[in-house]
Amino acid sequence: MKYRESILTVLWLLFIVTGLQAQMKKPLDHDAYKEWRRTSLQRISNDGNWISYTLKSNAEANDILELSTFDGNQILSYERATDGKFSNDSKYFFYTIKPDLDEVKTMRRNKVKKDDLPMDTLVIHNLAENTTRKIARLKSYKIPLKWDGWFAYLAKEEPDSVKGKDDLHLNIEHFNGGKNYTFPAVSDYLLSEKGGKIAFVSDGNDSTFLPGVYVFDYQTEETKPIFRSKGKYQSLTWSEQGNRLAFVSDLDTTKVLIRPNNLHLWKSGTDSAMTIANANSEELIGEWLISEHYRNSFSKDESKLFFGIKPYPVLQDTALLEEEIVKVEVWSYEDTRLHPQQKVNKSNDLKQAYTSIYHIGDQKIVKLASKTIPDLGVGNEGNSKFHLGMSNLPYLTTISWEGFPVNHDVYLMNDETGSSELVAKKINATPRISPGARYFYWYDQKDSAWFTFNIATKKTTQITDNKIVPYYYELHDTPSNPSPYGIASWTEDDEKILIYDRYDIWETDPDGLQKPKRITPVGRNNKTTYRYRRLDKEERYITAGQKLLLTSFNEVDKSAAIHRFIYNKKAKKVSQLFSGNYRYDLLVKSQKSDKVIFTKESFREFPDILSTDMTFKNTTRISNANPQQDDYRWGDIELYKWTAFDGTELEGLLVKPDDFDPNKKYPLLVNFYERSSDRLYSHLDPYPHRSTINYSFYTSRGYVIFNPDVVYKTGYPGESAFNCVMSGVEALLKEGFIDKDRIGAQGHSWGGYQVAYLATKTDKFRCIESGAPVPNMTSAYGGIRWGSGLSRMFQYEHTQSRIGGTLWEYRDRYIENSPIFFLDKITTPILIMHNDEDGAVPWYQGIEFFVGLRRLGKPSWMLNYQGEPHWPLKLQNRIDFNIRMQQFFDHYLMDAKKPRWMKEGVPATKMGIDQALDLEK
Secondary structure, eight states: OHHHHHHHHHHHHHHHHHHHHHHHSBOOOGGGGGTOEEEEEEEEOTTSSEEEEEEEESSSOOOEEEEEETTSOEEEEEETEEEEEEOTTSSEEEEEEOOOHHHHHHHHHTTOOGGGSOOEEEEEEETTTTEEEEEEEEEEEEOOSSOOSEEEEEEEOOGGGOOGGGGEEEEEEETTSSOEEEESSEEEEEEOSSSSEEEEEEOOOBTTBOSEEEEEETTTTEEEEEEEOSSEEEEEEEOTTSSEEEEEEEOOOSOOSSOOOEEEEEETTSSSOEEEEETTSTTTTTTEEEOSSSOOEEOTTSSEEEEEEEEOOOOOOTTSOGGGOOOOOOOOTTOSSOHHHHHHTHHHHHTOOEEEEEETTTTEEEEOOOSSSOEEEOSGGGTSSEEEEEEOGGGGGGHHHHOSSOOEEEEEEETTTOOEEEEEEEESSOOEEOTTSSEEEEEETTTTEEEEEETTTTEEEEOOOSSSSOOBOTTOOSSSOOOBOOEEEEBGGGOOEEEEOSSOEEEEOTTSSSOOEEOSOOHHHHTEEEEEOOOOTTOOSBOTTEEEEEEEEETTTOOEEEEEEEEOSSOEEEEEEEEESSEEEEEEEOTTSSEEEEEEEOSSSOOOEEEEETTOSSOEEOOOOOGGGGGBOOOEEEEEEEEOTTSOEEEEEEEEOTTOOTTSOEEEEEEOSSOOGGGTTOOOOSOOOSSSOOHHHHHHTTOEEEEEOOOOOTTOHHHHHIIIIIHHHHHHHHHSOEEEEEEEEEEETHHHHHHHHHHTTOSOOSEEEEESOOOOHHHHHTOEETTTTEESHHHHHTSTTOOOSOTTTSHHHHHHTOGGGGGGGOOSOEEEEOOTTOSSSOTHHHHHHHHHHHHTTOOEEEEOOTTOOSSOOSHHHHHHHHHHHHHHHHHHHSOOOOBHHHHHOOOGGGTTTOOOOSBOO
8 A cells, every 4th residue: 555655656746847847948939930940951872871961940040051970970060051962972972051141131231232242162071081172152063963073063263353254164173172174154064964974055255265065074084165156055955874965056146036046966976066956947947946945855765855846936016115015905705714824824835845856866856746735745764756745725714613633635646757646535634654655544533533545555444443442532522523542653664553542552454454453451441541652763663572661641540650562573562660659751762772861750759860771670860950849848739539510520639738737727729721630740840830820839838729620511611610610619618628718710711711700600719810811702703813813713613612613503602601791790809811912812802801890890900911922921021920920819818918019000101110019018
């Protein structure tokens, strides 16, 4: 008995000590943003022995570059450095040092000219000798991907020798610094992927170095002029092996409006590049020009050059004065795209290019893509003679009300003859070509099935039928056709296609002769989803015997795992390597070893970089991005389950403060979008979010946060939100630890609409922040998404807004789901944030909401961050928004004093001068 009492005493003391420790920690504030960092640009050397990453600030602070061994021994940590890159042989490490942010700001305040601001510095670190050398006044640098010894960089000369445009020089230098070649006035340069060559364009400086295109060969250390002439050179393109170079030139020195571009080709071993195409070529004359905007490429076997052509432009009459030009938009019902969409895409339309091929051996041009078949999918890295042609032009008009994906017509393109053959019409998909160019494949959303087209037999086959398992998104809840779960990969020689269902991977015969075969454990039985994680960026297909990694996710407890998967034709072996109540992200595998870097995270645990090998038996922590987290109060997250008013079983996220006491009463913040419960183990660090509350920030300050999943019923999105959200709030109130008089809600965009709707149906919220909401579906329905130029109709009829039909079909639904018609029912103070450059939700929706509330005398405020889009992007605006939102919630839910901006407003005469963030006295 005494032993039991002693144990209870010890446990009680531990509870007290833990509580005191939690109380001693400080709450997060907005200054904490500056302390927190995120890992980015994670890289591992090809031999796997070295790891680099950059720590980026959540606010405005200098980056920190860190380099460590695979075993976790830190080699360097350099403030103001970023973007580390390892040489192909893993012997050298390159990175850039940026100017100090505060120093640059001070110089800008002192009106220092942009060209006189400090430049980057390049550092070359010899990993074996642990020595470094620096190169100042850096503009850019490039290192070879698959060869070693030399690199190239652009840098300015020292100030005392600046000579106008000639001050930017290209330096080609040996890794160890023993050799250096310098070339003046270089505007562009490109390293070959293999083969050890560097091409560059120089404007020349005098008679000793003429303008043109040059090639440096590291094996001979010779620089060869392959094309000499004054002009403009663009689109430098190497073949993979470095044996061929293509580029586009404009050699006309006059100001003629139609630029006569030329296409050039150089072959290794020859003295000069040939002009292989221009506006006078037989295949192009009078109709087409060479495009300078197309991304040229060679086939892998170097037998073909893919280049772009463009039609002659329509030119403005230069004789007209500005006041004589009529600028009128003509909108026609027969336009394939709405005029606002045309304006958004104008720049891309002017750069539109159509793929053609130059057969190098035959010296023949073949036009492939065209104005009627504008899109081309290249087959087998260009080696195939067959390619995928696509056109959505006949169906663009319907985007306004049908949305995406757009229907396509599919063509078989022959690059030897230039012929095109229609093989599929009006498929509701964007087709792709298999790695070996034996098949076209697509998922047609109207049929909810996968299809293939066999190029050899010219047969189209439906290869899935959803009888054994559905291959479409099972939780689909919008009035549209469900999307697929996707594919994992193709296998070698296009033998099989590996297709996902909700849980498993199915090996599928692309000709449909054999039934699909599940190759993962039965994930459906225990609601575990398996997904293939491709670590090699260059991998095109899976080979027999290949060791792969799978990740899994359990829908019930939200746990995750990593598995080894060995793909063989007869047996597919899966074994679990690593698991836990975490979220995992596989980052990079080294090219020449089995070493891997990855992250694991939870609500409390930051996703620091970990190193291991493909067995995952031993892991080493590499980064320690945020040790200061231990000094702050945080919180804990759990899965919360309840039953909706209509009987639906639901789940959501519940976040509680560190020192949570179930016998106390806590203020509650309700924040939601659609479904978020699968993110149970996501880490949420202090960050000035652009559109939502920061969970760690508010729980640190004593709030409980509830994020409920919402299940929607077509035609009744507002009612669906009420059914799911308010039933969850009622369930929480019965738990006894929520203060019923201190409940707030926050949402943005679709979430902003939903909290606005709830305000018209309940008085349980003491305050609400509604960001970029749509309070009036009737006026929003016919509006424009200015960011894309698209009509908003499709999203109400078929996607997120879930009304299910047109305004004239379902007039009552549009009205019933629009808060604007029920503003008189609102009793809740509301803070609105809606910006005047919002390209997703027109900001007049926020205006309608605010002026209606103002007319009715409802406590309301509206924030417009001028010039910002759907959410504030600039750091100062994001921080300001987070401060005002916290002050708003603290006033109503924590009895904090009201800030002056809420009491007095901010007059236009004081905007940008007096932020009025101070609290009333």
